[in-house]
Amino acid sequence: MKRLTLKQYRTMVSYILDYKESNGKMPEYVIVEKCKILKKDYIDMMERVNKFILEMGRNPRTVDIGSTENLFNY
Numbered sequence: 001m002k003r004l005t006l007k008q009y010r011t012m013v014s015y016i017l018d019y020k021e022s023n024g025k026m027p028e029y030v031i032v033e034k035c036k037i038l039k040k041d042y043i044d045m046m047e048r049v050n051k052f053i054l055e056m057g058r059n060p061r062t063v064d065i066g067s068t069e070n071l072f073n074y
Contacts, residue, residue: 011032045064048063
């Protein structure tokens with residue numbers, strides 16, 4: 001799995017927020033349909049989605065999994 005649908009993304013974010021409210025911190029990772037997403041990656045995903053919404057005025061259809069820092073490591 002290389003990306004999440006908007007529904008999968010929203011479910012992931014809901015889980016993260018519920019976890020944070022219950023435990024006082026965000027989880028080290030989440031699992032979405034057998035795909036493990038590390039904390040640094042899901043934080044990056046949330047930042048990208050928020051930026052997209054602010055710039056485009058709408059939700060993205062899909063969200064790529066992973067951190068943008070991985071895209072520029074040669």
